[in-house]
Amino acid sequence: MDSAEAMGPRCLWVEGGVEVLEELNRGDFDLSEVEVVYEPAVPVGEVPEGLSSVWRDWLRFCEEEGFSSVAEALVESGLNSLVGLGPGLTPLGDDVLSGYLLGLRVLGRVFDLGSLDLSRTHWLSRQMVLDAAEGLCWSPFRGLISALLSEDRASLARWLERCAGFGSTSGKGYLLGMAVAFEGMGGVSFCRG
Amino acid sequence: MQRIAVERGTYFDSVTLMLISREIGAMEGVEQVALNMATEANLRIMASAGFDLSGLELGESDLVIAVKGKEEVLDRAISRAKELLKSPPGRRSDSASYFPKSVDGALALLPGANLALISVAGQYAADVARACLDLGLNVMLYSDNVPLSAEVELKRIAGEKGLLVMGPDCGTAVIRGKGLGFANAYPLGPVGLVAAAGTGLQEVGVQMARRGVGLIHAIGTGGRDVKEEVGGSTFSMGVKLLLEDPEVEVLALVGKPPSPSVEGSILDLASSSGKPVVVGFVGGRRREDAFPLYFCSDLEEVAAVSSALAKGLDPNEAREELRSRREEVLRMAQARSRRGYLRGLFSGGTLCYEAQLLASSILGPIRSNAPLDKAYKLADSLRSEGHCMVDYGEDEFTQGRLHPMMDSSYRAQRLVVEAQDPEVSVILFDCVLGYGAHENPASQMAEAVQRARGICGDRVLFVSYVCGLEGDPQVASRQRRILEEAGVVLLESNAEAAIFAAACARG
Numbered sequence: 001m002d003s004a005e006a007m008g009p010r011c012l013w014v015e016g017g018v019e020v021l022e023e024l025n026r027g028d029f030d031l032s033e034v035e036v037v038y039e040p041a042v043p044v045g046e047v048p049e050g051l052s053s054v055w056r057d058w059l060r061f062c063e064e065e066g067f068s069s070v071a072e073a074l075v076e077s078g079l080n081s082l083v084g085l086g087p088g089l090t091p092l093g094d095d096v097l098s099g100y101l102l103g104l105r106v107l108g109r110v111f112d113l114g115s116l117d118l119s120r121t122h123w124l125s126r127q128m129v130l131d132a133a134e135g136l137c138w139s140p141f142r143g144l145i146s147a148l149l150s151e152d153r154a155s156l157a158r159w160l161e162r163c164a165g166f167g168s169t170s171g172k173g174y175l176l177g178m179a180v181a182f183e184g185m186g187g188v189s190f191c192r193g
Numbered sequence: 194m195q196r197i198a199v200e201r202g203t204y205f206d207s208v209t210l211m212l213i214s215r216e217i218g219a220m221e222g223v224e225q226v227a228l229n230m231a232t233e234a235n236l237r238i239m240a241s242a243g244f245d246l247s248g249l250e251l252g253e254s255d256l257v258i259a260v261k262g263k264e265e266v267l268d269r270a271i272s273r274a275k276e277l278l279k280s281p282p283g284r285r286s287d288s289a290s291y292f293p294k295s296v297d298g299a300l301a302l303l304p305g306a307n308l309a310l311i312s313v314a315g316q317y318a319a320d321v322a323r324a325c326l327d328l329g330l331n332v333m334l335y336s337d338n339v340p341l342s343a344e345v346e347l348k349r350i351a352g353e354k355g356l357l358v359m360g361p362d363c364g365t366a367v368i369r370g371k372g373l374g375f376a377n378a379y380p381l382g383p384v385g386l387v388a389a390a391g392t393g394l395q396e397v398g399v400q401m402a403r404r405g406v407g408l409i410h411a412i413g414t415g416g417r418d419v420k421e422e423v424g425g426s427t428f429s430m431g432v433k434l435l436l437e438d439p440e441v442e443v444l445a446l447v448g449k450p451p452s453p454s455v456e457g458s459i460l461d462l463a464s465s466s467g468k469p470v471v472v473g474f475v476g477g478r479r480r481e482d483a484f485p486l487y488f489c490s491d492l493e494e495v496a497a498v499s500s501a502l503a504k505g506l507d508p509n510e511a512r513e514e515l516r517s518r519r520e521e522v523l524r525m526a527q528a529r530s531r532r533g534y535l536r537g538l539f540s541g542g543t544l545c546y547e548a549q550l551l552a553s554s555i556l557g558p559i560r561s562n563a564p565l566d567k568a569y570k571l572a573d574s575l576r577s578e579g580h581c582m583v584d585y586g587e588d589e590f591t592q593g594r595l596h597p598m599m600d601s602s603y604r605a606q607r608l609v610v611e612a613q614d615p616e617v618s619v620i621l622f623d624c625v626l627g628y629g630a631h632e633n634p635a636s637q638m639a640e641a642v643q644r645a646r647g648i649c650g651d652r653v654l655f656v657s658y659v660c661g662l663e664g665d666p667q668v669a670s671r672q673r674r675i676l677e678e679a680g681v682v683l684l685e686s687n688a689e690a691a692i693f694a695a696a697c698a699r700g
Contacts, residue, residue: 053297060294157291157302164291 009128009136013038040136044108045149047182054156055148058179059190061172070096070173074180075188083129084121094125095170098132099177105135106145107181140166141174195244196267200256200278205230209281210256211600217274222266225606228274231255234589241575242606296325310373311360312336318361319343326350326358334360334415335374337588341422344415348426357434358427360415364391364596367398367411374413375598377627378664382407383503385441387431389414389448392541392625393475393492395660396687397447400496402662403685406503409440416542419451425459432459436466444470445499447492449546450477460486471499475543476550476565482508491547493686522684522693529654529682532700533618535559536611537582537691538604540597540634544623544660544687545584551688552621552695556580562587577611580698582621598630605641612645612653619654620645621694623687624676626661626669635659635672639679646680654697655681658690 007013014020015035023030047055062071070092073081079100085093097116104111113133118126131137137145140162147155163171180188210228217226227244229235231251240246244259251257256278260270293299300306309325311318315338322332326347334347339361351358359366365374370381375391379398386408388394394411401408412431419425428451435441444466451459451474463470466485473488473495480488487508489495494515501511535556539545542563549559559565562574563584571578574589585597585604597604604622611617624634631637642655657676661669673683684690 051301053295053301054293057294057298153302153304160291160302 007038007040007139009040009131009138011038011040011139012036038139040131040139040142042102042106042135042137042142042145043149044106044135047106047148048151051148051151051153051156052182054160055175055179055182056190058172058175059183061176062190064172066092066169067172067176080116083116083118084125090125090128090167090170091121092169092173094121094129095167095173096177096180098129098137099174099179100181101129101132101177102135102137102141102145102174103178103181105133106149106178137174138166140171194264194267195259195261196271197244197246197249197260198258198271198275199231199249199251200258200275201252202254203256205256205278205281208595208599209278211595211602212281213274213277214602216277217260217270220262220266220270220273222263223260223270224263225259225261226270226274227257227259229257229259229594231257232592234592235594237575238590238603241610242603296321296328296330300328307331308333308368310335315339315361319347322347322358323350326354326356329354329356331357332359333363333366333373333413334358335363336360337362341417344417345423348418348423352426352430357412357430359413362417363413363415365394365411366413367394367408370407370409372628375625375627375629377402377660377662379662380405380407381409383440383442384408384445384499385435385438385443386411386445386447387414387428387435388412388446389416389419389428389451390475390543390546392623392660393447393473393543393547395541395625395627396492396544396547397445397473397496397499399660399662400493400686401500401503404496404500406500410435410438414448416449419448419455419459421452421454425451425455428455428459429462432462432470436463436468436470442468443499443502444468445473445495446470447473447495448475449543450474469502471495471502475547491551491688492543493688518685519689519692522689523696526693526696530697530700531618531652531654533698534577534614534616535580535582535619535621535694535698536577536614536617537621537694538607538611539582539584539623540586540601540604541623541625541660541687542584542586544625545582545586547687548621548623548691548694549582551691552580552582555692555695555699562589575607577614577617580695583607598625598634600631601634601637605637608638608641609645609648612649615652617653618700619656619694619698621656621690623690624657624659624661624672626659626665626667626672628666630667632667633672633675634667635675639675639681642676642679642681654694655679656684656690656694656697657681658684658687660687 082093082097084091144159144163147159214226214228227239232253258274308331310333311321312335315336318336318339322334325332347358365376377399379402398408414427417423418427435444470485471487487498497511497515498508501508549565553559558569560569560571560578560581562571564570659672663669684693
């Protein structure tokens with residue numbers, strides 16, 4: 001990885017040389033003492049109502065090809081039914097769930113992970129869901145959330161390009177999940193069509 | 194040999210069908226391929242292309258896959274087409290980019306936007322346009338098949354709000370040098386244009402660019418705007434806006450002749466201008482210039498006069514140069530003359546109209562599916578009679594199929610058929626370049642010309658004009674070279690091509 005934009009949920013980019021790496025390995029690393037170029041935790045804040053028409057558009061991803069089973073499961077059986085649902089390295093259901101958890105985290109709300117049976121998906125995807133619940137995500141989504149919270153529309157448009165094109169359908173799944181988190185039950189109802 | 198397959202109760206958009214046709218057409222042993230939704234118009238076109246569709250019971254939601262060629266390749270071609278329908282070739286994946294799903298969502302991301310370009314099915318277009326007007330947006334309505342009553346209502350609402358509605362059926366416009374819809378790479382310059390004619394706008398823009406003069410704004414109105422029922426509301430608003438714009442030094446007005454009352458009000462408005470206004474209502478009454486109005490008879494003259502005025506030169510000298518050039522074209526035609534019927538195959542409606550006008554002054558009446566005079570309307574657009582010009586951009590050819598500027602394959606097939614008529618001596622066709630147009634239209638037509646030559650030898654003269662610029666995605670010089678290498682005689686404007694072709698056919 002050679003840029004902040006390529007950073008993942010378990011990546012931290014700090015300025016410094018080998019000494020920093022050694023401190024990190026020893027476990028006595030103090031973030032406040034170094035310059036952090038990138039850290040994957042999303043900021044918390046109020047999503048501006050003036051941009052609600054942007055995230056409400058993301059709900060309409062559930063009308064796209066490949067989303068019907070996920071939308072149906074969400075509406076009929078709730079969040080737990082999304083775990084491991086769909087094909088792909090990270091099943092689309094897990095992407096939507098991760099986006100939802102990330103969205104809640106942005107709003108500063110806590111979700112009880114005990115209500116999800118994460119054993120139904122494989123380890124990599126499970127880790128992605130757990131990371132999202134902690135507010136850790138891929139760089140484009142962090143950029144998008146920062147732009148959203150600061151109402152920086154030009155950056156938001158730029159990050160949306162990156163996020164919507166992330167993976168095959170993963171990016172759109174994340175965005176759909178975030179929109180459901182921001183909209184609450186209204187978002188779930190929308191997916192009913 | 195032919196093989197026909199039907200996919201029932203399905204729908205594929207015309208871009209997908211074109212891409213698949215192209216891929217199947219490239220298979221060795223395949224001579225002809227057609228993938229069409231089974232509308233009445235499409236079935237007639239397929240039958241005229243030689244496909245035997247007898248005995249098939251088809252509805253409009255059925256897709257017909259038809260292939261001609263060597264027996265051994267036909268089944269493979271059909272299977273491949275079906276396979277491609279499941280996973281269409283060469284389409285950009287939507288996941289690669291983000292498109293807002295609503296006008297509100299788009300406006301939230303682009304709060305400074307003041308214009309919406311609407312391209313949805315005709316029956317929904319008026320509602321979308323109304324919503325955009327309510328949001329304070331000017332509208333370019335690319336969609337066609339919008340009812341006349343809806344157009345009148347939209348333009349009334351827009352007028353009250355001081356907003357523009359370009360269209361319906363507005364295929365091209367230029368806003369501050371940026372082309373919308375079909376547009377060429379015009380340079381930015383001091384001329385403003387209001388046009389009730391899509392390819393008319395393109396031809397004037399291209400001809401001015403060749404004279405080193407650019408456009409700043411070109412407002413398309415849609416062809417119906419200047420009819421009595423609509424009253425020229427967009428045209429008049431466009432004239433007012435551009436006359437008030439200090440960056441517009443010369444204003445040009447282009448279209449077929451408006452209804453008399455609309456023309457009167459447009460000319461009244463233009464007469465009050467302190468800057469020159471070049472009027473090119475092609476086919477209208479020729480009048481004497483009276484500042485600020487300069488009257489022109491064809492699109493190239495509009496461009497020549499506008500360019501001269503923009504450069505501070507004498508427009509009459511520009512006209513004189515044009516006249517000399519056309520005399521030269523007539524002399525060139527004498528050397529290539531061959532008496533017979535002229536057949537014109539056009540992708541541009543205004544280009545077809547202008548060509549009829551100029552050719553009929555040499556040959557007499559020209560029949561067409563979009564004739565100058567209703568008396569000369571073709572009984573069947575797929576069967577030529579006498580001297581004849583067909584506009585392939587008319588609705589009858591574009592329902593469920595791409596506009597010929599995006600795909601000329603049907604026009605190309607017709608060219609081969611026309612060339613086999615022993616009474617035909619000259620075939621004229623346009624080749625329109627620009628954003629939105631086919632990436633290599635010349636090759637589609639050049640292949641057809643070569644096929645026709647293989648059948649008919651040099652009996653038929655092929656004449657064309659490339660309406661495009663070097664900066665266009667297709668690169669005008671490359672397109673010209675492709676046609677020249679196929680033996681097509683190329684002229685420098687649509688008007689010249691029509692005059693040359695008609696003079697050759699007169700003998």
